[in-house]
Amino acid sequence: MTATKEGRDAAECGIKAGQIPLPLPHRPSLGGEDFLVAPCNADAVRWIDLWPDWPGPTLAVVGPAGSGKTHLASVWAATSGARFIDPGELARPQWVLETGDGALIIDDAHLLMGDGACEQALFHLLNQVHGSKGRLMLTGDVPPARWPVSLGDLRSRLGAIPVAEIGLPDDGLMAALLVKLFADRQIHVAADVIRYLVARMERSFEAASLVVAAIDRRALAAGRAVTIPLVRDVLAESG
Numbered sequence: 084m085t086a087t088k089e090g091r092d093a094a095e096c097g098i099k100a101g102q103i104p105l106p107l108p109h110r111p112s113l114g115g116e117d118f119l120v121a122p123c124n125a126d127a128v129r130w131i132d133l134w135p136d137w138p139g140p141t142l143a144v145v146g147p148a149g150s151g152k153t154h155l156a157s158v159w160a161a162t163s164g165a166r167f168i169d170p171g172e173l174a175r176p177q178w179v180l181e182t183g184d185g186a187l188i189i190d191d192a193h194l195l196m197g198d199g200a201c202e203q204a205l206f207h208l209l210n211q212v213h214g215s216k217g218r219l220m221l222t223g224d225v226p227p228a229r230w231p232v233s234l235g236d237l238r239s240r241l242g243a244i245p246v247a248e249i250g251l252p253d254d255g256l257m258a259a260l261l262v263k264l265f266a267d268r269q270i271h272v273a274a275d276v277i278r279y280l281v282a283r284m285e286r287s288f289e290a291a292s293l294v295v296a297a298i299d300r301r302a303l304a305a306g307r308a309v310t311i312p313l314v315r316d317v318l319a320e321s322g
Contacts, residue, residue, distance in 0.1 A: 121259075141212065143241075149287070165218065168187050170190070189205075199233065251286055301313060301317050
């Protein structure tokens with residue numbers, strides 16, 4: 084039995100077990116009903132539910148890699164009509180001046196720090212959003228007050244932004260997250276496999292994404308279902 088729909092299709096096309104499968108894409112669900120709410124992210128979810136009654140025009144959603152920041156920003160975008168800005172375009176001042184109103188999202192905004200032009204543009208955008216009664220969500224790995232900012236005026240602005248922080252997952256959320264990540268790849272996994280994984284893997288969102296991807300690749304290559312022996316092999320190889 085193969086692990087996913089793609090695996091079944093490959094078998095029907097004559098691909099034999101042991102061959103390296105093509106890296107077929109998968110599409111994770113970004114619907115609000117699919118966001119997994121737990122104690123580690125409940126505060127961030129409350130901020131999204133509070134919309135449009137935010138106390139200020141800007142909110143920072145922060146947390147470790149893979150914690151669901153972009154997912155939660157997408158939920159807010161569906162509610163508010165916000166749109167994502169390509170961070171690379173912030174270096175064009177005239178573009179910033181054209182888009183300072185409405186509701187905007189800059190994902191991984193911490194990566195802009197250290198670029199003088201981007202820092203200056205973000206500072207102007209923050210001022211413009213505030214003046215135009217717009218709304219802006221920034222996402223990052225840590226609170227903006229800890230970003231390595233060179234521009235003093237921007238550092239002051241960022242330090243005043245309210246922060247919704249997402250922490251590391253507990254056992255319950257890790258289990259639910261693994262089930263969702265497998266389901267995004269059209270893989271049904273038994274409860275005992277999920278329990279086995281939760282007890283033995285690193286407790287982080289990024290680790291969950293990486294291990295599910297590795298298990299999916301192994302199951303496709305071997306033409307096998309996702310079982311504890313297969314998972315044990317993947318974990319042993321990954322260390």
